[in-house]
Amino acid sequence: xxxxxxVSPEGGRTTVEASDGDxxxxxxxxxxxxxxxxxxxxxxxxxxxxxxVDDDWxxxxxxxxxxxxxxxxxxxxxxxxxxxxxxxxxxxxxLDGLTVHLPDAQI
Amino acid sequence: xxxxxxxxxxxxxxxxxxxxxxxxxxxxxxxxVTVKSIGRTLLTKAADTRAVKDNAxxxxxxxxxxxxxxxFQAHTLMRKDGEEHMRERMAMTPTFSPANLKTLWxxxxxxxxxxxxxxxxxxxxxxxxPALAGPLAARILAIILGIPDATDEExxxxxxxxxxxxxxxxxxxxxxxxxxxxHAAMNAMVEARVPLLKAEPDQSALSVMxxxxxxxxxxxxxxxxxxxxxxxxxxxxxxxxxxxFGLLTNPDQLDExxxxxxxxxxxxxxxxxxxxxxxxxxxAREDTEIRGVDIRKGEIIMTVQASxxxxxxxxxxxxxxxxxxxxxxxxxxxxxxxxxxxxxxxRATIGKIMLPMIFxxxxxxxxxxxxxxxxxxxxxxxxxxxxxxxx
Ligand code: HEM
Ligand code: HEM
Ligand code: FES
Numbered sequence: 043x044x045x046x047x048x049v050s051p052e053g054g055r056t057t058v059e060a061s062d063g064d065x066x067x068x069x070x071x072x073x074x075x076x077x078x079x080x081x082x083x084x085x086x087x088x089x090x091x092x093x094x095v096d097d098d099w100x101x102x103x104x105x106x107x108x109x110x111x112x113x114x115x116x117x118x119x120x121x122x123x124x125x126x127x128x129x130x131x132x133x134x135x136x137l138d139g140l141t142v143h144l145p146d147a148q149i
Numbered sequence: 150x151x152x153x154x155x156x157x158x159x160x161x162x163x164x165x166x167x168x169x170x171x172x173x174x175x176x177x178x179x180x181x182v183t184v185k186s187i188g189r190t191l192l193t194k195a196a197d198t199r200a201v202k203d204n205a206x207x208x209x210x211x212x213x214x215x216x217x218x219x220x221f222q223a224h225t226l227m228r229k230d231g232e233e234h235m236r237e238r239m240a241m242t243p244t245f246s247p248a249n250l251k252t253l254w255x256x257x258x259x260x261x262x263x264x265x266x267x268x269x270x271x272x273x274x275x276x277x278x279p280a281l282a283g284p285l286a287a288r289i290l291a292i293i294l295g296i297p298d299a300t301d302e303e304x305x306x307x308x309x310x311x312x313x314x315x316x317x318x319x320x321x322x323x324x325x326x327x328x329x330x331x332h333a334a335m336n337a338m339v340e341a342r343v344p345l346l347k348a349e350p351d352q353s354a355l356s357v358m359x360x361x362x363x364x365x366x367x368x369x370x371x372x373x374x375x376x377x378x379x380x381x382x383x384x385x386x387x388x389x390x391x392x393x394f395g396l397l398t399n400p401d402q403l404d405e406x407x408x409x410x411x412x413x414x415x416x417x418x419x420x421x422x423x424x425x426x427x428x429x430x431x432x433a434r435e436d437t438e439i440r441g442v443d444i445r446k447g448e449i450i451m452t453v454q455a456s457x458x459x460x461x462x463x464x465x466x467x468x469x470x471x472x473x474x475x476x477x478x479x480x481x482x483x484x485x486x487x488x489x490x491x492x493x494x495x496r497a498t499i500g501k502i503m504l505p506m507i508f509x510x511x512x513x514x515x516x517x518x519x520x521x522x523x524x525x526x527x528x529x530x531x532x533x534x535x536x537x538x539x540x
Contacts (some may be wrong), residue, residue, distance in 0.1 A: 079478045082488035083203045089493075090478075103315075112247040118492045149417060149478060 044138035048075045049096075051146050054083055060133040066142060067091040067129035075146035084129035091114040091128045092149040096141035100124050101142070119145030152445045153190050155183045164527040168427065169468060173455035177356045179351025181442040189430065189449045195457035195480065197439055198271040202452055208431035212485075220314025220328050221379075223372040227330055236265040240365045241373050244354040245490055252498065255353055258289050259477060263331050266510050269539055278390060286385040287500070294374055294381075295346060296338050303338075304382065307331045311379035316528065335378070339371060373471040381491060383424035387531025388481075389499050392419025392506075394532055396471030399464040407508060415472040416500035421479035422470045427455035427530050429483060454480040455530065511539040 043059040046069050052055070058073040060066075070078040070091075082088035086109065095103045103126065106114065110130050114121050128142065156179065159171055164187075172193050173184055180194045181477060182301040192198050201208045243249070265285045269275055282283050287304035289295050299307075316329035346356040354377065365373075392415055396403040406415045433448045444450065444492045458479045459467035463475075489495075508514065516522075517536040 076344065081478070081482060081484050081492070083485040085486055085488065087488055087490070087492075115247045115251065116496075149476065 047141040064133050065129045066131040079148040089113050092117040092145050093128045093142040095124045099140050105108045118147040153181045153183045153442045157185045157240045159184050160186050181440050185421050189451045191451045193456035195361050195460040198452035198457040205486045217315040222332050235239050240358045241354050243357045249352045255497050259502050267496040271539050282386040282389045285381045290381045295355030308378050308382040387425040390532050390535045391423045395419050413500040414502040418472045421458045424455040424481040428453045513540045
């Protein structure tokens with residue numbers, strides 16, 4: 043199973059096992075990772091599952107779609123070039139070791 | 150396992166006046182309980198309310214025995230299968246796109262907010278419910294929906310009639326007669342706008358729905374607008390009044406928020422403290438189990454987000470408004486696939502515009518006899534008045 047690493051704003055790292063086909067958001071909720079709220083449950087309507095993809099992983103993960111960029115405008119923390127909504131990132135074997143950084147706030 | 154215990158003592162009147170003390174007891178003693186007077190099984194713990202709303206596959210909205218269909222003169226979205234319902238909702242979503250909020254609706258609200266605040270009298274007692282919160286919520290909604298000629302009074306009257314009709318579980322005649330008269334007025338208002346918006350389309354909900362490439366039937370256009378009228382006025386109104394009450398009765402917190410400018414946090418805390426929509430119902434599609442209690446297929450589950458927002462597992466002294474409390478997410482906008490479509494609009498307009506603006510205009514605003522403010526409501530809840538002196 044691919045591993046996903048969540049880095050808190052203070053720098054703490056949490057490594058969890060993900061299932062292929064789940065989103066990074068679902069992986070966080072299923073493992074009790076603090077810092078992902080996901081109010082809309084993955085419908086891309088809330089922007090409370092915001093993450094910063096680690097520099098080493100941006101090309102593997104890819105860019106946000108236009109709709110996702112639009113919704114990111116409502117994120118509570120600063121939006122950066124590597125910002126993504128974690129409900130829109132699907133875990134695959136290629137993402138084993140994916141590292142994402144959590145923002146200061148989701149609401 | 151066993152079915153949920155039944156409580157025969159709790160009355161609707163008690164839940165309307167003072168729900169929070171009842172929910173506190175239920176969270177401790179019976180977090181999954183069937184309340185006889187309302188004929189539903191209440192969930193009062195945060196983990197349970199969220200799990201049910203996030204699992205639309207197991208818990209649907211299809212509660213067949215409600216007066217809603219009669220009140221709305223339409224098969225509402227909730228009685229249709231997933232795809233048809235989705236099509237009807239999607240018909241309206243372009244209006245609420247982030248780009249439209251940013252370039253159209255938020256600037257429109259900012260201008261209106263200034264105008265409505267300018268009209269308020271100074272140095273006398275003014276009730277902000279009828280003088281500000283109600284009319285402003287009605288005005289911005291009329292603009293977004295594409296019926297700007299509807300007056301503030303009409304919008305509020307229609308909204309209340311729809312709510313009273315949809316909640317008319319006793320099937321009395323008066324609420325249905327009142328809402329029927331409103332339908333005639335609403336239909337006429339909408340029909341008059343159609344040729345104008347066909348000629349000059351804009352981003353309003355009515356325009357987007359009728360000018361779509363593959364439009365939904367006009368009957369459903371009307372039904373969608375009415376659902377928005379019935380559900381888009383009282384929550385913004387009540388949440389504004391609630392957060393103002395919270396800040397004005399806690400001057401030390403207000404001072405700190407003025408210093409930090411964290412108005413959004415103050416707004417979120419108001420939403421948590423008294424959720425404008427207190428509970429949402431779902432229907433179990435299969436036999437299942439919640440917190441070790443058996444749930445039968447067809448059982449109506451009420452997820453009480455008002456109670457979830459006071460859950461001792463998440464919040465210390467949840468019964469108190471505290472704009473400075475450590476952040477913890479509330480469920481006042483629902484969660485899962487029904488998550489409120491107006492969330493971003495409400496957060497941007499009330500949290501980011503109205504709160505700083507009203508305290509900047511009236512830095513010495515004072516509540517008049519806060520102990521006399523009555524809080525009311527089981528399904529929807531808020532203060533019935535907010536008398537203040539502005540200066
Ligand atoms: C203009 C847009 C929409 C309106 C006005 C609307 C309104 C409603 C209403 C009033 C209900 C019944 C709610 C209740 O009594 O608690 C409902 C149910 C539901 N809505 Fe929406 N909705 C809209 C869009 C959507 C969208 C886009 C989705 C999915 C992405 C969705 C998913 C659902 C689901 C799954 C139910 C429960 C129905 C069932 O499971 O049987 N809705 N909607
Ligand atoms: C502070 C303000 C507001 C609060 C607290 C609020 C709360 C909610 C809640 C709790 C639900 C979910 C109901 C359920 O789970 O069955 C909901 C749904 C909805 N809200 Fe709001 N609301 C607010 C403002 C608005 C506004 C201003 C609009 C429109 C202009 C709006 C449009 C909708 C729609 C269309 C749905 C249906 C979503 C669906 O069923 O999928 N809301 N709202
Ligand atoms: S969970 Fe709401 S946008 Fe990702």
